[in-house]
Amino acid sequence: MSNIKPSLAKGTRDFSPLEMIRRNYIFDTIKSVFKKYGYAEIQTPAMENLQTLTGKYGDEGDKLIFKILNSGDFLKEPKKKEFDFNAPENSNQLTPLISEKALRYDLTVPFARYVVMHQNEIALPFKRFQVQPVWRADRPQRGRYREFYQCDADVVGSDSLLNEAEFACIYHEALQKLGLRDFTIKLNNRKILSGIAELIGKPELIVDMTVAIDKLDKIGLDGVSKELVERGFTSADLEILKPVILLEGNNAEKLNSLSQVLAHSETGLKGIDELKRVLDYVEALNPGLTATMLQLDITLARGLNYYTGCIFEVKTNEVAMGSIGGGGRYDDLTGMFGLKGLTGVGISFGADRIYDVLEELGLFPETAMAGTRVLLTNFDAAAEAFALPLLSRLRDAGIAAELYPAAAKLKKQFSYADAKGIPYVVIVGGEELESGKPALKNMATGEQESLTIDLLIERLQ
Amino acid sequence: MSNIKPSLAKGTRDFSPLEMIRRNYIFDTIKSVFKKYGYAEIQTPAMENLQTLTGKYGDEGDKLIFKILNSGDFLKEPKKKEFDFNAPENSNQLTPLISEKALRYDLTVPFARYVVMHQNEIALPFKRFQVQPVWRADRPQRGRYREFYQCDADVVGSDSLLNEAEFACIYHEALQKLGLRDFTIKLNNRKILSGIAELIGKPELIVDMTVAIDKLDKIGLDGVSKELVERGFTSADLEILKPVILLEGNNAEKLNSLSQVLAHSETGLKGIDELKRVLDYVEALNPGLTATMLQLDITLARGLNYYTGCIFEVKTNEVAMGSIGGGGRYDDLTGMFGLKGLTGVGISFGADRIYDVLEELGLFPETAMAGTRVLLTNFDAAAEAFALPLLSRLRDAGIAAELYPAAAKLKKQFSYADAKGIPYVVIVGGEELESGKPALKNMATGEQESLTIDLLIERLQ
Numbered sequence: 001m002s003n004i005k006p007s008l009a010k011g012t013r014d015f016s017p018l019e020m021i022r023r024n025y026i027f028d029t030i031k032s033v034f035k036k037y038g039y040a041e042i043q044t045p046a047m048e049n050l051q052t053l054t055g056k057y058g059d060e061g062d063k064l065i066f067k068i069l070n071s072g073d074f075l076k077e078p079k080k081k082e083f084d085f086n087a088p089e090n091s092n093q094l095t096p097l098i099s100e101k102a103l104r105y106d107l108t109v110p111f112a113r114y115v116v117m118h119q120n121e122i123a124l125p126f127k128r129f130q131v132q133p134v135w136r137a138d139r140p141q142r143g144r145y146r147e148f149y150q151c152d153a154d155v156v157g158s159d160s161l162l163n164e165a166e167f168a169c170i171y172h173e174a175l176q177k178l179g180l181r182d183f184t185i186k187l188n189n190r191k192i193l194s195g196i197a198e199l200i201g202k203p204e205l206i207v208d209m210t211v212a213i214d215k216l217d218k219i220g221l222d223g224v225s226k227e228l229v230e231r232g233f234t235s236a237d238l239e240i241l242k243p244v245i246l247l248e249g250n251n252a253e254k255l256n257s258l259s260q261v262l263a264h265s266e267t268g269l270k271g272i273d274e275l276k277r278v279l280d281y282v283e284a285l286n287p288g289l290t291a292t293m294l295q296l297d298i299t300l301a302r303g304l305n306y307y308t309g310c311i312f313e314v315k316t317n318e319v320a321m322g323s324i325g326g327g328g329r330y331d332d333l334t335g336m337f338g339l340k341g342l343t344g345v346g347i348s349f350g351a352d353r354i355y356d357v358l359e360e361l362g363l364f365p366e367t368a369m370a371g372t373r374v375l376l377t378n379f380d381a382a383a384e385a386f387a388l389p390l391l392s393r394l395r396d397a398g399i400a401a402e403l404y405p406a407a408a409k410l411k412k413q414f415s416y417a418d419a420k421g422i423p424y425v426v427i428v429g430g431e432e433l434e435s436g437k438p439a440l441k442n443m444a445t446g447e448q449e450s451l452t453i454d455l456l457i458e459r460l461q
Numbered sequence: 462m463s464n465i466k467p468s469l470a471k472g473t474r475d476f477s478p479l480e481m482i483r484r485n486y487i488f489d490t491i492k493s494v495f496k497k498y499g500y501a502e503i504q505t506p507a508m509e510n511l512q513t514l515t516g517k518y519g520d521e522g523d524k525l526i527f528k529i530l531n532s533g534d535f536l537k538e539p540k541k542k543e544f545d546f547n548a549p550e551n552s553n554q555l556t557p558l559i560s561e562k563a564l565r566y567d568l569t570v571p572f573a574r575y576v577v578m579h580q581n582e583i584a585l586p587f588k589r590f591q592v593q594p595v596w597r598a599d600r601p602q603r604g605r606y607r608e609f610y611q612c613d614a615d616v617v618g619s620d621s622l623l624n625e626a627e628f629a630c631i632y633h634e635a636l637q638k639l640g641l642r643d644f645t646i647k648l649n650n651r652k653i654l655s656g657i658a659e660l661i662g663k664p665e666l667i668v669d670m671t672v673a674i675d676k677l678d679k680i681g682l683d684g685v686s687k688e689l690v691e692r693g694f695t696s697a698d699l700e701i702l703k704p705v706i707l708l709e710g711n712n713a714e715k716l717n718s719l720s721q722v723l724a725h726s727e728t729g730l731k732g733i734d735e736l737k738r739v740l741d742y743v744e745a746l747n748p749g750l751t752a753t754m755l756q757l758d759i760t761l762a763r764g765l766n767y768y769t770g771c772i773f774e775v776k777t778n779e780v781a782m783g784s785i786g787g788g789g790r791y792d793d794l795t796g797m798f799g800l801k802g803l804t805g806v807g808i809s810f811g812a813d814r815i816y817d818v819l820e821e822l823g824l825f826p827e828t829a830m831a832g833t834r835v836l837l838t839n840f841d842a843a844a845e846a847f848a849l850p851l852l853s854r855l856r857d858a859g860i861a862a863e864l865y866p867a868a869a870k871l872k873k874q875f876s877y878a879d880a881k882g883i884p885y886v887v888i889v890g891g892e893e894l895e896s897g898k899p900a901l902k903n904m905a906t907g908e909q910e911s912l913t914i915d916l917l918i919e920r921l922q
Contacts, residue, residue, distance in 0.1 A: 040833075042476060045474060052467055066508075073550065075555065085540075089534065091535050113467040118477070124877075406621040
């Protein structure tokens with residue numbers, strides 16, 4: 001066995017007991033809301049056939065997919081094909097000859113594969129959620145990891161805008177439950193962006209247009225204007241765009257203005273109509289939300305080529321942080337696997353960022369309840385013999401309990417309880433053995449009282 | 462985008478909503494017991510540095526580790542080293558030059574790495590559990606997958622036999638909770654096996670001896686004897702071994718017999734003493750268990766080279782199935798990473814096999830409660846407008862509810878509820894709109910009754 005100083009693979013993380021309790025708290029909260037809205041959990045394998053993944057994320061994405069080396073004599077295949085190993089820059093050509101599997105890059109493509117493969121078993125509309133890690137060979141940096149969890153809910157096979165409205169409600173309910181109080185659920189629609197590009201007479205430049213105006217938050221109107229010019233827009237175009245980008249007022253006012261601006265764009269008007277209907281649904285489900293946290297934002301684009309209808313993004317206003325969630329409607333999710341005409345809409349929660357936000361705001365609930373609740377001390381054989389049945393009684397009562405596994409000094413046992421965040425210690429010494437009343441010590445306050453076994457269990461429950 | 466018929470990577474599985482509910486039921490049950498005994502959850506990354514894993518699982522194991530191809534121009538390194546790609550059988554030599562990461566092969570080695578890397582943060586004894594997938598490039602077959610979950614609990618830094626006793630109790634409690642009623646927790650001790658090998662005067666053949674006698678269940682005494690002879694034991698050896706292998710009686714009787722047989726083996730007597738103390742602890746914690754389900758089995762070995770003290774294996778007697786759990790004590794878990802002298806003991810639950818057992822015995826609880834509880838029908842805009850606030854009220858009451866997302870024929874909506882296993886449907890048609898009393902239909906019995914909203918919510922809670 002090698003005797004090396006161990007390290008983590010670059011960009012990956014261990015999660016300690018405390019971190020796991022907190023991460024599970026976030027995931028469990030979000031999952032419980034997904035379930036309440038009728039979403040069911042699925043899981044897909046970490047490894048997919050390479051051909052399932054390649055070509056789905058663009059050239060840059062393909063490079064970031066972790067490929068798995070074939071097992072056994074993997075050079076056999078390239079040798080058979082007389083592959084020229086020493087030609088320059090031929091790693092890319094070799095890859096498909098020595099790798100046929102890869103790690104999941106996101107949860108959406110595996111979900112599309114799942115829907116196609118299980119189309120005869122699932123009832124449409126199919127509402128699924130999925131919380132699993134994904135892997136990307138990105139350069140690691142603060143807040144960006146090579147392994148991270150995605151937390152997605154999607155519905156396929158329903159074009160009803162009720163789905164969009166419910167996703168707004170899901171965001172609201174889950175983030176509220178996590179203790180966030182001031183956040184914005186931004187809403188846009190790809191069709192409105194198309195309408196605007198039509199209006200200017202440059203529908204072919206829609207991607208350039210949206211990439212630029214999506215940066216309004218960061219670089220301001222001057223920056224956006226500069227970028228638009230660089231991307232081929234004239235100053236006449238800018239005059240048309242400016243009032244649209246700077247649209248003000250509440251949601252209804254914005255939609256009214258847009259109706260006038262886009263009066264001649266069929267697509268644009270359809271986008272407006274969709275947004276109106278989503279807002280109406282939300283108002284019926286959660287009165288008041290449309291007036292406060294749900295805000296129309298025409299500059300929102302988020303990977304525009306992907307989305308075809310509504311687009312979501314969620315930001316907290318309590319901490320400086322990028323978006324903590326996003327999603328939208330995409331037509332033809334499963335077309336890439338030969339099943340045409342299935343529309344879908346989905347959202348994602350940014351669990352790592354939500355973790356950082358909750359930590360910064362001190363919103364994680366007291367975790368003591370989640371770990372061991374009480375430690376029984378262990379001084380000698382007699383005390384241990386007294387403690388063992390008590391230990392069983394505590395556990396039978398549903399109380400997470402430990403007996404220190406060997407006789408040791410009290411100080412050492414207290415340190416153990418402290419380090420593990422155990423809130424109570426039961427002390428069984430000579431005195432307690434005689435009276436049959438162990439002492440219960442509250443580790444936070446230092447208070448200590450002698451109690452009968454029944455009272456002690458009652459106190460800890 | 463390629464338009465291919467999608468498939469799963471060989472040896473991997475998707476998990477459907479029903480399978481997820483059942484798998485979560487198993488994992489949640491086991492986790493809840495781990496927690497009650499003071500074990501805390503950790504997670505480690507799917508990817509480890511290749512050198513963390515190689516050399517830990519033997520040559521055969523090393524071959525089964527999935528290696529991850531380096532990103533970018535991975536041929537650069539072997540070219541720099543003037544690697545001879547076309548030499549025969551040189552895949553193995555190339556691997557470390559083009560791969561520096563690999564997929565987790567089990568949870569034990571990453572746990573050892575975790576303990577060494579976090580030794581200054583953790584309090585010893587460190588009791589952790591971990592439920593995560595592992596990957597092995599095994600040939601897939603019925604019941605053997607290339608991706609499967611392991612479900613482990615280990616404690617390091619305590620040589621107290623209380624830990625062993627508690628693991629027996631954990632097995633008992635978790636399997637009971639899962640509804641199993643007839644199972645056997647087999648217990649042995651490596652030191653007893655060493656003592657027996659000493660007794661024969663062939664301590665160097667301990668592995669051969671145990672590999673053979675471990676097969677008693679499968680090939681009977683004749684088969685074992687034959688194999689022992691093939692492995693270098695004489696008929697005189699067999700005469701000594703036979704009564705030990707065929708040891709009968711209850712645990713105390715077996716230990717008494719062994720005390721006589723191994724009277725001159727210090728190691729053997731230590732093993733007997735350890736087993737006695739484990740049995741005493743179990744008796745104190747769970748009176749009766751040692752007389753019924755916890756059984757001494759001298760033929761039990763389980764990867765003997767690994768274990769140094771007690772060895773566990775769990776079998777159900779209700780279904781023909783291999784072991785559904787196993788574990789034991791290993792000295793020097795972290796020595797491979799330079800941290801000497803830490804002893805550990807751990808157990809594992811075979812979640813896939815437990816799944817199959819519960820399914821075969823029909824022990825999964827009614828799953829209807831876990832998914833959507835009620836579907837609201839959708840006929841037209843008026844019915845939908847009536848249903849939306851009801852939908853919110855149901856969810857506010859904690860009831861998982863869905864509104865069918867578009868107007869559709871009743872038959873289609875019932876089919877959807879059926880396919881998803883939704884137990885109740887609320888019908889809102891013209892009549893119900895007029896009376897304000899929707900009809901609640903029980904999908905199992907077909908019964909239907911008109912109820913006020915308040916009563917309806919009460920009925921569904």
